[in-house]
């Protein structure tokens with residue numbers, strides 16, 4: 001069973017003010033298998049979040065078919081399906097109580113809630129939270145108040161939180177946005193550690209910087225104006241030509257020790 005399977009997917013929205021259809025995704029075919037770690041790259045407004053929202057069972061396609069974890073969107077209880085999908089939404093950090101310690105923030109993931117529901121959390125959940133914090137490398141934040149954590153520390157705690165409920169698919173939409181270089185690198189290291197510890201867990205990470213691709217990434221999807229430019233195993237996909245087309249600027253792509261970079265070509 002594929003984790004995500006999209007065929008001939010189109011998403012459009014009616015823009016009332018302009019009396020026209022805005023096409024957000026067009027003719028997307030994409031399959032994510034168990035154990036694959038995808039990066040979705042594209043400029044602002046390319047359709048990355050729209051794509052991830054389909055995979056997250058948050059929205060439906062206008063045309064075409066989307067299957068997530070073997071369930072066809074439109075023929076399944078979306079809320080039930082979402083219980084099997086982990087995500088790191090940007091909004092959640094603002095909703096979680098600042099008074100919670102790092103450990104408590106991770107524990108809230110056991111019930112998929114913002115608040116800590118003590119009566120629904122058992123010794124097993126606590127042990128899992130400890131193991132995940134160790135795995136992600138945030139054990140030092142165990143007793144730190146969430147409000148005292150830096151943005152990068154919060155993101156790493158939320159990453160551990162997203163794994164509490166044992167998801168079968170993990171979606172990360174721009175997890176590194178707003179982080180400085182050391183924080184970004186620590187989060188990327190946590191993503192690599194997570195991938196290593198959860199070998200079968202399929203993941204999709206959205207970014208618009210090649211420098212933010214974790215070394216554990218196996219596949220890449222390049223998207224521009226709602227259409228896929230290239231998709232497949234990362235090394236043959238992330239060519240200078242494909243990345244230049246995607247971002248509409250001539251770049252040279254470099255690949256070194258598993259990490260990626262794009263440099264603008266000056267003529």
Ligand SMILES: Nc1ncnc2c1ncn2[C@@H]1O[C@H](COP(=O)(O)OP(=O)(O)O)[C@@H](O)[C@H]1O
Pocket residue numbers: 013014015022023024042043044045046047048049050051
């Ligand atoms: N409800 C909507 N109605 C009309 N246009 C929308 C709507 N939602 C998003 N868009 C547009 O669709 C495009 C793709 O959006 P999005 O998927 O968020 O892009 P990305 O995440 O790659 O930056 C953008 O140009 C955005 O402005």
Ligand SMILES: [Mg+2]
Pocket residue numbers: 048049050173
């Ligand atoms: Mg987006």
